[in-house]
Amino acid sequence: MTSKPSSTSTPSSASSGSLLEASGITKNFGALKVLHGIDLAVKAGEVLSIIGPSGSGKSTFIRCMNMLERPDAGDIIFRGRRVGPKHVGDAHFMGQGELRRHVGMVFQHFNLFPHKTVLENVIEGPVVVQRKSRAEAVEIAMDYIAKVGLAEKRDAWPNQLSGGQKQRVAIARALAMQPDALLLDEVTSALDPELVGEVLGVVRSLADQGMTMVIVTHEISFAADVSERIVFMEAGRIAAEGSPTDILRSPSNERLKAFLSRFHA
Amino acid sequence: MYTWSFAPILQASDLFLLGAWITVVYTIGSIALGLVLGLAVCFARLSGNGPLNWFAQGFQELFRCTPLLVQLLWIYYALPLILGIDIPNWAAAMTTLSLYAAAFYAEVFRGGIVSIDKGQSEAGAAIGMSGWQVMRRIVLPQAIRRMMPAFINQSVTQFKNTSLVSVISVADLTYMATVVNGQTYRPLEAYTAVAILYFVILFPITKFADVVERRMRAGN
DSSP, X not given: OOOOTTTSOOOOHHHHOEEEEEEEEEEEETTEEEEEEEEEEEETTOXXXXXXXXXSSHHHHHHHHTTSSOOSEEEEEETTEEESSOOTTOTTEEOHHHHHHHEEEEOTTOOOOTTSOHHHHHHHIIIIISOXXXXXXXXXXXXXXXXXXXXXXXXXXXXXXXXXXXXXXHHHHHHTTOOSEEEEESTTXXXXXXXXXXXXXXXXXXHHTTOEEEEEOSOHHHHHHHOSEEEEEETTEEEEEEOHIIIIISOOSHHHHHHHHHHHO | OOOOOOHHHHHTXXXXXXXXXXXXXXXXXXXXXXXXXXXXXXXXXXXXXXXXXXXXHHHHHHHHSSOHHHHHHIIIIIHHHXXXXXXXXXXXXXXXXHHHHHHXXXXXXXXXXXXXXXXXXXXXXXXXXXXXXXXXXXXXXXXXXXXXXXXXXXXXXXXXXXXXXXXXXXXXXXXXHHHHHHHHOOHHHHXXXXXXXXXXXXXXXXXXXXXXXXXXXXXX
């Protein structure tokens, strides 16, 4: 990030109470403007869903939140520290690697490592990144693999699993890093309809346990059910934001109304 | 009608074995050097550094778009004149074979690496892995499996390509055929014997490559 430290307000998570914050995020792909300065703050323990039509920039935005996409302007701020070039001894900054150790991500297409078993997929982060002993990593990993209901699949290879099972392993892999927050990017969009439920069940139980989550989804009713707050994105901007009741029962925005009407058809 | 007589050839079998040994040494040596250099060229291509990429690509195209025989002659006869130094034939042979192998290996490696889905490196990055950790633990293990058949194929070609070093008097298997021919006046038998030796060495290797490829496809 190249933004001048003085140009944005000094981040202070103490006053705002936000765990993960996006400030003025702008992103272009060549001439295409995808994000037009998004501001969004997520509090610890909050579950926030981002909905919106295809191409509205919601996936790009959530990928900016852990720097898989590098914003052209704006800041990602985690616990009051701006993610950017790391200055040794400067407590106001953190590197993107450190951010990602605290903020996990689950992808639409699972992205399991096909050359590693279920267990190896899940211990990879703890062993390689956190430098935990293998024994400790296995203990942590098995805990999460059991939580997503796949303990008996620990030695299976990814290509032996159904889509729903793969996605549950991917969630366990993210959880094994014991992150402070989880980003879920359309985690059920690549699944056969009958497999969606098992993945949403896992996400719901994480919400019940107080995991901070940002969820990009097309499952509107699930979003309403599990989230405290829903953000509606349209053409690279946040077009509406509020509680599930505000957004779904009494949408004020015309575009949001049009978007929602397609789901009630 | 020509009457075949392999008896004089068999008497020179020690020469053929020595030649085969020299051929194996040049093959293994140039494969090893080509592998290291090819990896460097491949990473230069993938580095995203403009001049480095341009240089690596220039090197590749130079060695892929000129015949190996011409390269060999040029490095043995022309390069010493330009540099004003003496290059012994074994050094010219090993250098040329290695550079040639590197140009092709780099493309095999690059093709393997870029064929790995971007989601794999993203998944590695998302659990906090560094770029190097992602390359070493996630991308390369998958890419190596995928590039194996092309790598073996290129190495088989490399083995046969070493026969060209005989034109600058490196005493490889093909060169020995010329020597034996000079001693026995039995060119047909000498070249037949050499062909058989090449085949006997390479046939098991190509069969092995088939097995590797089948196993790899089963694995995916």
